[in-house]
Amino acid sequence: MDEHNLTLAQIEAFRGHLLAEERAPGTVEKYQRDLRAFLRWLDGRAVTQERAAEWKTELLATSHAPVTVNSMVAALNGLFGFLGWDDCRVKFLRIQRRAFRDQSRELTRAEYTHLVGTARDHGKERLALLMETVCGTGIRVSEVPYITVETARVGRAEIALKGKIRVILLPDKLCRKLLKYARKHKIASGEIFITRSGRRMSRKQIWAEMKQLCTLSGVCPAKVYPHNLRHLFARTFYRACRDIARLADVLGHSSMETTRIYLVTTGVEHLRQMEKLGLVS
Missing domain, CATH: 1.10.443.10 (Intergrase catalytic core)
Incomplete structure (x- = not known):
């Protein structure tokens, strides 16, 4: 299996792909932030499914809300699909649908x-x-x-x-x-x-x-x-x-x-x- 090494150039190319797909500018910006965060976390290591899953676990452990973690996983899986790295894709967190909303944010x-x-x-x-x-x-x-x-x-x-x-x-x-x-x-x-x-x-x-x-x-x-x-x-x-x-x-x-x-x-x-x-x- 070929080693997957992620670069800023690949993240930027994915950005161009998202814009060509007419994704909302806010979504494109968020994906870029999330993917750059993942690249910094890798610190030069190759991308594997195990490391992507480890990043997901660490996000949850560092007080990221489950919904936020899933949005970051969506960015990651989108990039992997674009690069043809389907063997690196990770599963989303399973979140039970909430019966009511947090009043403090309404x-x-x-x-x-x-x-x-x-x-x-x-x-x-x-x-x-x-x-x-x-x-x-x-x-x-x-x-x-x-x-x-x-x-x-x-x-x-x-x-x-x-x-x-x-x-x-x-x-x-x-x-x-x-x-x-x-x-x-x-x-x-x-x-x-x-x-x-x-x-x-x-x-x-x-x-x-x-x-x-x-x-x-x-x-x-x-x-x-x-x-x-x-x-x-x-x-x-x-x-x-x-x-x-x-x-x-x-x-x-x-x-x-x-x-x-x-x-x-x-x-x-x-x-x-x-x-x-x-x-x-």
Whole structure:
């Protein structure tokens, strides 16, 4: 059997492959971080299935959450498949599906409203509107560039990501806010959420601005990140229509199992439902 020696050049080539496959930029970045971490851990040793499994075990032993470990294993197995090193692939951790969600990480509607209000009170108009756009439509942070003056005028955006095309409808009130903001900042066409220099806001910048807002608002930082706005949209949308298939289409999910994860109740809600059963006298 040939010895498998991993290099940065191979990891970079895999990055090019992922981009050609139209994988989300955030996913590509994460895979690169995980694979470079694995390369550092190898410290010059050859890649084997046993060493890959050992790395997985060490990740779990060093306080990495099981879900995080599996995401890192996904990066590793993806690379091995790309390089033709199928003999090095490792199994994912088996994780029992959770019956309820950790309430300490769930952003409530009241907290979201407070965050938006705090942003406006402190002159962070762009951030407030961006959060309303993500939470009001359920788009991913990687899809923010599709919110343009043109899409705000017609009330719909055609998003092409992950090899799929879907149409996002923009509420009338949101469209009016977006166009008002664009006029105020002399944005005649193209993307609305741009920097003063006219450059696109990066995922990292959006994340950092939301985290800074936590200090001003008093909302727990563990709850404040772009994807949690998408979760809040999903829960609110489902409560209004009770149609998981329709919600899956709106969110752009290929599987309703993914959508179901968004709708898992908190421990408090779960306990309340159990109390209503009346099975304890």
